[in-house]
Amino acid sequence: MLSFENDYSEGAHEKILQRFLETNFVQVPGYGNDPYSESAKEKIRAACQCPQAEIFFLTGGTQTNAVVIDSMLQAYEGVVSAQTGHVNAHEAGAIEYTGHKVMPLPQYDGKMKAEDLESLLKTFWQDESHEHMVFPGMVYISHPTEYGTLYTKQELTDLSAVCRRYHIPLYLDGARLGYGLMSRQTDVTLPDIAELCDVFYIGGTKVGALCSEAVVFTKNNMPKYFLTHVKQHGALLAKGRLAGVQFDTLFTDNLYFEISKHAIDMAELLKQGLAEKGYPFFIDSPTNQQFIILEDEKMETLKEQVRFCFWEKLDDTHTVVRFATSWATPEENIRKLMELL
């Protein structure tokens, strides 16, 4: 059955699998000390135009968020997130499991506003009894957000400025970063992110890899003994080459960006088709996730022929659903979907 359920339904880009085969019997040290990981890090530093970047490979968004947030916060600090942030809503309490509160702010199309953030920070520090409360110790944003939306460069700059004024790090969750960077409606580049954020991750799992995400610390601020933190969280790969080979391949010859662009091209085709057929959009998303509103009856019929993702009930007779394209979506599938709709 045709599936637009998510962007992790297929395996990995074939060049990655080929590279696994080619390098398979080279004996290399474990725990990330292999030449593939080293090479991948060099290429990522170059792509970020951030030669001092410290990079570590982890597996999956929830793991990455938990390890980064827990290792960068003091025990008495929490992390500020838009209410719809993945860490607040869809990670089974993995952040609270590490002992830290997620401090929610209002969301606007999935995004946090710099003025809301500033207000929270100002109110906290002005409150005479703030030592009895959770200290806001880090800001978490996702880009693209859970709704597929993107921060503008100005918005990122403003958030970054507030963070610096209050001496707390800005952390960007880039689970779908490639799709954000290759959106036709963005003015944000990878070097911008490296400059404006203190730490971020480049998602691999949803952008062509079987697994693995690259955490990038941009300001010589990787926590001391980070490998030990990672191991303590059960997140250290014995065969670090698994991540290394994947990211080395993705950052060779622009592959990460090209396959991300393909997903965006497919999303734009899909978007155009949906618009032409008169499906109402729930939100205007410039990336690979498209949210439309379906009558429940229509939805039930459609379910028999194509897989998509239930998002939320809108009212008694309508539902918001998500269609996602990815690096692996063939153009033919878009055409087939259009016929079904």
Add this chain to the structure above:
Amino acid sequence: MLSFENDYSEGAHEKILQRFLETNFVQVPGYGNDPYSESAKEKIRAACQCPQAEIFFLTGGTQTNAVVIDSMLQAYEGVVSAQTGHVNAHEAGAIEYTGHKVMPLPQYDGKMKAEDLESLLKTFWQDESHEHMVFPGMVYISHPTEYGTLYTKQELTDLSAVCRRYHIPLYLDGARLGYGLMSRQTDVTLPDIAELCDVFYIGGTKVGALCSEAVVFTKNNMPKYFLTHVKQHGALLAKGRLAGVQFDTLFTDNLYFEISKHAIDMAELLKQGLAEKGYPFFIDSPTNQQFIILEDEKMETLKEQVRFCFWEKLDDTHTVVRFATSWATPEENIRKLMELL
């Protein structure tokens, strides 16, 4: 350079990589609900002769130990382990990070004795103030142990009997289980383990996979909402196929056992060679890890030509080192090593 440093220096068995290629563009659901995972579980149940077994795939020994132990223990319980148990010594405090004490018992060639365990449990429950202490809530053993040694079927049966008498689960860490099962000196089979243990894992990372371990709950005792526990620990793979394809391949046509047998054959060759050349053994290991005692000078010379693992200082002039074979060790490498020694 020739390496006998460990059993995770190479990638994965080529049949696994081939299978990745073959299945790469099949669209499947995430989080372990894919057909490859289902098929792998069926095959593992059959190999264990345990049709009711509940199986979950995780990544890496430390992660697996932390998730299994934390999700099966009550908050006030700890896990009993031989002093040399991996959870007690080499996992960066990952168990304590989840809030549970590792309660050490004396070790004999890396193994725990049933009488020591019984004595600890008896003493605990007889102590009138035991509510002020950590409750022993689970027993952890590794098989093969960190020293490459193996429990006999009688020893396992005795440990299991003590656990049942005190109503606590027996957990077996099988990071290198294949090498244990194919040892020439064992009377323990996979079905024995499934019968005598309440939970155990079949290690993939060190036995032919790129990553992934299969946790097997044998007594209808998988913790409720285990997937949520796993996600909360940051251990849930979005692309569950990564584990599924690997274990499905390993448990097809006996592959897991055949490649394990190869490692044992290589270890026996190595052992014989070492003995012939007069190297003293630190311990008599019947599996793929061989521990010998080297004069420090000899060790320094050898280091320039072959990679092996520092184990511990024996005295001022001698060091214990480890040579490991694996599923990937070519017979030629053993010959080359023999020439060097």
Add this chain to the structure above:
Amino acid sequence: MLSFENDYSEGAHEKILQRFLETNFVQVPGYGNDPYSESAKEKIRAACQCPQAEIFFLTGGTQTNAVVIDSMLQAYEGVVSAQTGHVNAHEAGAIEYTGHKVMPLPQYDGKMKAEDLESLLKTFWQDESHEHMVFPGMVYISHPTEYGTLYTKQELTDLSAVCRRYHIPLYLDGARLGYGLMSRQTDVTLPDIAELCDVFYIGGTKVGALCSEAVVFTKNNMPKYFLTHVKQHGALLAKGRLAGVQFDTLFTDNLYFEISKHAIDMAELLKQGLAEKGYPFFIDSPTNQQFIILEDEKMETLKEQVRFCFWEKLDDTHTVVRFATSWATPEENIRKLMELL
């Protein structure tokens, strides 16, 4: 200086101190196994008309909330609270420190609505991906709330019914329970609370004791080995008599209720005086905490003569402040305050 800053500015009711003196040299067992604790528990059971109640004494609201919530929740569960709930706002992340999320609901004068709760629970269980989210595992309410307001018996009954429908416990934080029970505008009695809630605590620290709160489990639902949970949280008193003597005295001859009534009488005098002088109230509180709106200039002048509690900035020129009466407030102090205002 005159102080209405809070309800914990004085020591303890003198009858408690006298009882310390009388019992001081009686040798009794530790950890709560003393006759004073036993007697106090009997009296509390009688006052609650709940003969099967299991009771444990802890110290302070934050400690009590953390121990109760952590010991009653499964690892993957969180606690639902009104956004203004003490556990969500003013406990330095003590709940998250134990690994559990506080799941906020809208507040109405500090209270949670049964329909909001039902909606959250229904939405959670209907969501197909709920195993990726935090399970709502308990409901936390405070009575009186942080704003001094009270649930009606009907409101409590409705919340209780929702909790039972979804099989999760209802927990009532009674840090100021005495003041709630003796309010002139309540129809809720202590036996009502024991019937409708699954667990609650009777606050001592703010109602006449030096420290100590009495946790009451009403449904034979005290977590197994609760003493060990308590000790693990560092909350077990060696000299359990400290709590026992205090609660035994408070629940002898109705003392807890009489001194609470006194605080309410004082609060009503204060309220009447403030109203007569035309001070606008921020909220209509029927208990010992009164919130009024002051012009900032007026506030600064007043600060020099009387201590009160900053609550929050209302706008650029006005501030909400709190005046609290207590068991210890002399009527004379109300008169003095009225002269100042």
Add this chain to the structure above:
Amino acid sequence: MLSFENDYSEGAHEKILQRFLETNFVQVPGYGNDPYSESAKEKIRAACQCPQAEIFFLTGGTQTNAVVIDSMLQAYEGVVSAQTGHVNAHEAGAIEYTGHKVMPLPQYDGKMKAEDLESLLKTFWQDESHEHMVFPGMVYISHPTEYGTLYTKQELTDLSAVCRRYHIPLYLDGARLGYGLMSRQTDVTLPDIAELCDVFYIGGTKVGALCSEAVVFTKNNMPKYFLTHVKQHGALLAKGRLAGVQFDTLFTDNLYFEISKHAIDMAELLKQGLAEKGYPFFIDSPTNQQFIILEDEKMETLKEQVRFCFWEKLDDTHTVVRFATSWATPEENIRKLMELL
């Protein structure tokens, strides 16, 4: 019935109770910002000859150990303790609950040897794979130990020197510190401890107070926002005066030392009596805890007339029991006990 069960069977020194009465209605700020706490801190600083000492009052040994250790350690660090250390054996896993491993060393009459400590630290840092293990981040000793024994000044100096060489703090658990300082066989003074340790606590609960212990940070090393750490652990008293009044009284006119001396005098009487009657000692304790070996039959008879503490089974027919004196033991009780024995 006569009781020598422990040193917390009575209430508090009467001067403390009198002081509660005298100060009861003085209105003071909460959370330790009261004048009694300030005065107590000044007096403790003077007694320690450590004018820069930072002091915080907590309640109970387990709570104090958990808060101090957790707030001073990095996430990847554990605390080194003699195997018999209270944190390792009798605190229900309260340290592990905070995420940190207790790293046991051999004990000699309850004490740790500097050379064992040095060896552990040296081995750790020399091990090439130490980033995969728990970092030893603090040393915990108790003085008196759980066996009533004491470190000599030389032993403390040696431990302190090792700690400084490895840049980790030395923490002394002084639950019974008064009894240690007033022992007839010690050369260690309170200023010695303040100089040699980085942090320690002066026990109140077992030395004349109802509750409360005074944590002393001696090297300007109190963790930042320590009050917030304390609150997060549920350990912050609203009525800080409860601790303040107690310690202010104990450190006025040498009271803490005088009542400790009384306990020692009683212990020496007891010891002499036991020796004269030919009871074999299990260990030679110079403080208020005396351990003797009883035939099981004798023990059962004795139990009917006097309370003492079961310590451990020695063999099939003998048991080690503990008799404890305290600040509250009347000389008459020693005489009565001697008649019974």
